[in-house]
Amino acid sequence: MMFADDLDHPLVHGGGLAAARRLFADAPEPFIDLSTGINPYSYPLPQLSPDLFTRLPDPEALAAIAAIAAESYAAPSAAHVVPAPGTQILLPLVTALVAPGRAAVAGPTYREHARAAALAGHRVSEISDLDAAREAILVIVTNPNNPDGRLFDRNELIALAKRLARRGGLLIVDEAFMDAGPRDASLAGEVGRNAIVVLRSFGKFFGLAGIRLGFALAAPQLAMRLAATLGPWAVSGPALALGAAGLADRAWAEDVRKSLVAAADRLKAILSNAGLEIIGGTALFLLARTPAAPDLFDHLGRAGILVRSFPEQPSWLRFGLPGSEAAWTRLQIAMAAYADTH
């Protein structure tokens, strides 16, 4: 199954609060955005030097963040790290690292992967099982997967990469949610000796999605090709500064991981109590299934709460984590009211 083009579905990506406000014009404010998988307990914003805004980003700051990211993600070295303005913009570049051919996207997942692979000239199909990737030259896996949290076996992925390598292919593993997941499942340490490119998102785990910062981890030869295409100033000064501070702050990361796990448990209880079946997720979001999903989406929207719906899976809803006690309370009340009437 391929996802339909979603240009006509402004709410399908998550994060489209302006469109939600128009759709639910009478909803109470502030609108609560649970439509993304972004950590609501964001990394504290320091005072940013005006130089970060006014000057061209210094090439040495770019080199520095590559080194910090290599250590934080346990990549082999800074030469294996390509900083970019978000992982999104990397997708057409990494999918173009192999010549056009058959591409397989393990799904259902984030639809931008299939779109990017198609832009790079590949014939894209969605597979539900890695064994179905046998004829592909490019395989894209999100690990843990979005939206269902499915975790792929590390050794299976490495074996798949070895098979791909034998025919000049490549495995792309999008680890956008790995910081909040079982980090020992990461393939960051494997990119030097296997045909694997790992994508890591800074903004999701650090709750700073607006600054646009992500990384490709790859063998140095591939990393150089990606860096050459991005050019010397792809990442903004504020993103370089915030990224370097956040990635080096191990204590903050340890603390927030615990907070996220506790918050996901709390969310699970609220959704389960309202009769929803939890079919997956990570510490940053939960995927719920209910035949009444379209109704519930509207009910929550009228209560000023935006969640993520899936046109191709009408019984699914994805819930991100509320970021304040006020938001938790409003969600709890809205879910209880819904449960009472269904």
Add this chain to the structure above:
Amino acid sequence: MMFADDLDHPLVHGGGLAAARRLFADAPEPFIDLSTGINPYSYPLPQLSPDLFTRLPDPEALAAIAAIAAESYAAPSAAHVVPAPGTQILLPLVTALVAPGRAAVAGPTYREHARAAALAGHRVSEISDLDAAREAILVIVTNPNNPDGRLFDRNELIALAKRLARRGGLLIVDEAFMDAGPRDASLAGEVGRNAIVVLRSFGKFFGLAGIRLGFALAAPQLAMRLAATLGPWAVSGPALALGAAGLADRAWAEDVRKSLVAAADRLKAILSNAGLEIIGGTALFLLARTPAAPDLFDHLGRAGILVRSFPEQPSWLRFGLPGSEAAWTRLQIAMAAYADTH
């Protein structure tokens, strides 16, 4: 003449203050960076909402800045505008809008154009005269040109674009410095009816190069292809907010244009008084020629002033504008001291 690869020349791009500090370790601080063509009178930084950093950039903010940019640059409509994290990252994408073939870069100019065209698979040559572009499928012109400020005739460029269109080619006009130049020479209004893509830089004129914001102006069909490759969140939240504020602030732009012209005159006087020949420039930088350029580069470096040198043109130096009276004074003293000893 093609420029050599400059990965080994950390100071060749401009803006590499960290490398300059190592090269001139005993220079007085603060180091003054005159190595770029970035407006030192930067657009005042407002208090930025934390939401701009924490949330994914809203698609509607992207649509809004396209509309504001269309009006500011006098492009036909918002559908002709592609916002991007800087024009640098657009270069490999716009050069890939035509199938690989012969590309001609009007030079000497910003070397990233030739590099990007080569990455897109073109055979690139530098031309000093537009008439030499006859066999090219892709022609890249910087107007006004960097570093010499050369202005290309509007009608000649349109005629060239028409010839290119007849063979399926494209003209790319990088108007990075047009905001501080003769704006009626811009081809922004022509992108709808000609095979022309115009690049506009926000950061240079607004003195906010660190935020990474630039635009491609192109026919809607090409604009859609570029936007599809960049994806929905290429531009950061802070860049969208600062860009929308700056582009709409016509009064600031008018005032700063006058300041830049006055500052360029002042710079010209200082350089001429020191015996340098001014061979070109814009209101944002001046290009000087002197056989003693390498000596002068070192002399200024030891005085804590970084200017732009050109390995392939050793008698050239490019000077950006000092941003404070203290910087003007230090430049004046350093240039006078140099003139006294030469």
